[in-house]
Amino acid sequence: xxxxxxxxxxxxxxxxxxxxxxxxxxxxxxxxxxxxxxxxxxxxxxxxxxxxxxxxxxxxxxxxxxxxxxxxxxxxxxxxxxxxxxxxxxxxxxxxxxxxxxxxxxxxxxxxxxxxxxxxxxxxxxxxxxxxxxxxxxxxxxxxxxxxxxxxxxxxxxxxxxxxxxxxxxxxxxxxxxxxxxxxxxxxxxxxxxxxxxxxxxxxxxxxxxxxxxxxxxxxxxxxxxxxxxxxxxxxxxxxxxxxxxxxxxxxxxxxxxxxxxxxxxxxxxxxxxxxxxxxxxxxxxxxxxxxxxxxxxxxxxxxxxxxxxxxxxxxxxxxxxxxxxxxxxxxxxxxxxxxxxxxxxxxxxxxxxxxxxxxxxxxxx
Ligand code: BGC
Numbered sequence: 001x002x003x004x005x006x007x008x009x010x011x012x013x014x015x016x017x018x019x020x021x022x023x024x025x026x027x028x029x030x031x032x033x034x035x036x037x038x039x040x041x042x043x044x045x046x047x048x049x050x051x052x053x054x055x056x057x058x059x060x061x062x063x064x065x066x067x068x069x070x071x072x073x074x075x076x077x078x079x080x081x082x083x084x085x086x087x088x089x090x091x092x093x094x095x096x097x098x099x100x101x102x103x104x105x106x107x108x109x110x111x112x113x114x115x116x117x118x119x120x121x122x123x124x125x126x127x128x129x130x131x132x133x134x135x136x137x138x139x140x141x142x143x144x145x146x147x148x149x150x151x152x153x154x155x156x157x158x159x160x161x162x163x164x165x166x167x168x169x170x171x172x173x174x175x176x177x178x179x180x181x182x183x184x185x186x187x188x189x190x191x192x193x194x195x196x197x198x199x200x201x202x203x204x205x206x207x208x209x210x211x212x213x214x215x216x217x218x219x220x221x222x223x224x225x226x227x228x229x230x231x232x233x234x235x236x237x238x239x240x241x242x243x244x245x246x247x248x249x250x251x252x253x254x255x256x257x258x259x260x261x262x263x264x265x266x267x268x269x270x271x272x273x274x275x276x277x278x279x280x281x282x283x284x285x286x287x288x289x290x291x292x293x294x295x296x297x298x299x300x301x302x303x304x305x306x307x308x309x310x311x312x313x314x315x316x317x318x319x320x321x322x323x324x325x326x327x328x329x330x331x332x333x334x335x336x337x338x339x340x341x342x343x344x345x346x347x348x349x350x351x352x353x354x355x356x357x358x359x360x361x362x363x364x365x366x
Contacts (some may be wrong), residue, residue, distance in 0.1 A: 002025070002195065003030065003036060003077070003078055004027050004036075004132070004133045005026065005027055005200040005318045006024050006025070006026060006027060007024065007026070007027045007131040007132045007134070008022065008024050008027050008066065008131065008132050008343070008348050009022070009023055009024070009025055009067040009069075009071070009085075009127070009128075009130050009131025009132070010022060010023070010025070010068055010069070010130040010131070010343070011023040011034070011065040011066055011067045011068060011127075011130075012051055012052050012065065012066055012068060013063075013064055013065050013066075013114070014051065014054055014057050014058055014059060014065075014066055014272060015054070016069065017052070017053050017054035017056070018050055018052060018053065018054075018351060019318070020068075020122055020347060020350070020351060021065075021340055022274045022347075023067065024063055025067060025127055025131060026052060027133045027134075027135060028135045029135075029192065030078055030079070030080050030135055030186075031080050031197070032080040032081045032083075032136050033080050033082050033083060033137055033138050033139070034079075034136065034137055034138065034198065035076055035078075035079050035080070035083060035084070035086060035092070035135070035136050035137075035141045036076070036077045036078040036079070036133060036135050036155060037072070037074035037075065037076060037092060037094070037133070037134045037135070037136060037141070038074055038075045038076075038077040038132065038133060038364075039072065039073075039074045039129060039130075039131065039132055039133070039348060039364040040073045040075055040088050040091070040149075040153075040363075040364060040365070041073050041153050041340075041362060041363050041364060042069040042071055042072055042073075042128075042129050042130045042153065042265065042361070042362045042364070043153045043154070043156070043157065043158060043191075043359055043361055043362045044069075044071075044359070044360040044361070044362065045191065045348045045359075046195075046256060046300070046353075047069075047070070047123060048069070048070075048122070049085070049350070049351070049352070050281060051066070051068060051122075051123065051281065052068070053351075054349055055282075056123070056124075056279075056280040056281065057123055057124060058124045059125070059309050059364060060125050060127070066122070066126035066127065066128070066196030067122060067129075067130055067131050067278070068122050068128050068130045069121070069122040069128035069129035069130030069131070069152055069362070070096045070120065070121050070122040070123060070128050070129060070156060071093075071129070071155075071157060072093050072094050072129035072134070072153070072156070073091060073092075073093055073149070073152040073153040073155075073158040074091070074092055074093070074094075074129070074134065075089055075090065075091055076088050076089060076090050076091075076092055076252070077133070077134065077140075080138070082138075083138045085138075085323045085343055086141070086143065087136070089232070090143060090146070091143070091144040091145070091148070091149055091152055092141050092142060092143055092144055093141075093142050093144055093152060093153075093155045093156060093315070094121070094129070094134070094136050094140050094141050095116050095140045095310075095312065095315060096117045096121050096122075096123070096156065096309060096310075097110045097111060097119070097120050097121075097141065097309050098110065098115065098118060098125075098140070099118055099128060099189045100113060100115050100116075100117035101115075101331055102114040102115040102117070105118065108312070109311060110309070111163065111308070111309035111311045112201070112309055112311075112313075117188075119163055120309075122158075128195040130147060130243075130362055132343075132364060137257070142155065142312075142315040142316070142319065142357075143319075144319055144347055145319070146168050147323070147326075148319065148322055148323060148326070150334055151322050151325075151333040151334060152237065152319075152322065153328065153361060154191070154195065154322060154333060154336070155315060155318045155322060156193045156315075156318075157191050157192055157312075157318055157320065158199070158253075158318040158322060159194055159310035159314040159318045160307065160309070160310055160312060160314075161192060161195050161196045161197070161199050161252070161307075161313035161318075162182055162190060162313075162315075162317045162318050162321070163198060163276065163307055163309070163310040163311060163314045164196070164252060164275040164305070164307045165200075165203075166313070166314065166317075167275070168181070168250060168273045168275060168305065171273065171298060172271075172273055173304070175192075175301075175303075176259070176271060179264070179271065180249075181200075181203070181245060181248075181249040181250045181273075182205060182247075183205065183206045183207075183245040183246065183248055183249050183269075184200045184205050184206070184207045184208075184249060184250040184251065184252065185208050185209075185210065185237075185241055185242070185245065185248050185250075185252075185264070185267065186207060186208070186209040186210070186228075186239075186251075186252050186254070186273060186298065187210055187211075187249045187251065187253045187254065187255040187260050187264060188207075188209075188253065188254040188255035188256060188257075188260075188278070189209055189210075189211035189213070189219035189220065189230065190211075190219070190225060190254065190256070190358065191222075191336060191358055191359050192254040192277060193209055193211065193219075193252075193254045193255075194209075194219060194222055194223060194226075194336060194358065196209075196252045196254060197209045197223050197226055197227050197228045198226045198321075198325050198332075198333075199321060200228075200250070200252075200331075201227050201228055201313055201328075201330060202267055202321065202324055202325065204214075205250070206245065207227075207228035207230050207301075208228065208229045208231050208241040208245060208292075209223045209229070209230055209300050210230075210231040210232075210233055210238060210241055211230075211231075211232065211233065211255070212233050212234055213232060213234075213237060213356075214232045214234050214235060215232055215235070217229065217356060218335065218338065218356060218358060219358060220232075221335075222332060222335050222336060222358070223249045225332045225335070226325075226328075226329055226332060228289040229244075234335050237269060238263055239267070241267075243258055244266065246269075246271075247269035247270065248267055248269040249269055249271075249272050249273070250272060250273050250274075250275070250299055251264045251267065251268050251272065251273075251274045251275070252274075252277065253274070253275065253276050253277060254277040254278055255278055256280065257278070257280070258280040258282070258284040258286060258310075259273070259286035259290070260278070260286070261276050261278070262286060262293060264297070265297060265302070265304065266289070266292065266293050266294045266296060268296070268297075268300070268302050269300070270300040270301065270303050271300065271302065272300070272302050272303075273302070273304075273305060274302065274303070274304045274305070274309070275304045275305050275306075275307055276304065276306050276321075277307055278307075279308070303364070316324050335358075336358045336359045337358070337359050337360075338354075338356070338357040338358045338359060338360065339354070339357060339358075339360040339361070340361045340363050341360065341361070341362050341363065342362075342363050342365070343362055343363065343364045343365070347362065
């Protein structure tokens with residue numbers, strides 16, 4: 001059977017904000033260590049929208065367009081001669097970042113890249129996964145069990161949370177072997193906030209997840225479905241969450257709003273860990289009670305960790321945990337899929353996030 005040589009995809013011109021369009025790119029030949037993947041579906045996230053609007057993102061050198069997409073679920077269509085552990089037809093996803101030659105990348109940790117000359121699928125320097133066929137190195141491909149086909153597209157967004165809690169565990173266990181997170185505040189109720197809530201809940205942590213939208217809303221009901229409490233900051237203050245939890249051991253800020261992280265520093269409990277995940281474009285300024293925040297961090301031995309991207313181990317644990325979430329809360333993850341757009345359909349509708357939507361998927365039908 002002949003292999004495809006062209007792949008139709010959805011791309012942007014990074015220097016023309018909003019110019020989302022269909023394109024066609026070449027499919028590289030499959031080398032001995034490569035995997036040819038047929039795309040099943042791709043998730044759309046906030047990063048994609050920032051690329052569409054021209055705030056971040058860059059095509060490959062010499063190219064004027066970038067195929068979007070870094071949240072993939074695909075099927076193995078063909079494997080190179082040296083690949084012996086993947087079956088044709090099985091489901092897979094792929095990591096996002098490709099290394100430069102810095103010490104971290106050479107040590108196998110491109111997610112901790114020092115030089116910043118890495119490439120990221122669908123974000124910087126490499127076409128992404130919103131296309132029909134993709135060729136990846138086996139090392140960058142992550143198997144997804146058949147039973148996770150309906151939710152496997154969430155592996156990549158979950159990896160960011162996996163890395164967050166892995167780093168919290170590493171830091172906290174190194175400085176306090178007795179420490180255990182009992183309470184957590186998640187700021188933001190988008191896909192990352194919801195997945196963060198679920199991962200913390202699956203560990204038995206008491207969680208309050210706060211966001212602006214008033215109740216009832218779909219995110220709130222998914223969050224409560226996982227046994228957490230949803231707090232609308234239009235209805236109650238973050239201080240009331242702190243009061244209710246008593247001591248806050250972990251805060252994850254995925255609100256996407258400048259300034260929220262500083263409030264989080266104020267609310268974090270003694271010895272606690274704050275993870276900052278939002279990248280905020282623009283020059284928004286806030287006034288903060290700097291002395292109080294500083295003194296609280298110092299006197300409370302608090303730690304603040306910035307997290308971007310994820311490592312191979314985070315992909316492996318995300319696959320496992322999606323399975324765990326399905327066991328704990330059957331069908332809950334799928335409630336996050338608020339729109340499915342066929343590849344040949346109205347892809348322009350992804351340009352703006354529609355109110356109340358959580359995760360939009362582009363369906364390729366592969
Ligand atoms: C992706 C990461 C990536 C980051 C910054 C996020 O949306 O999940 O893999 O490193 O954007 O480009």
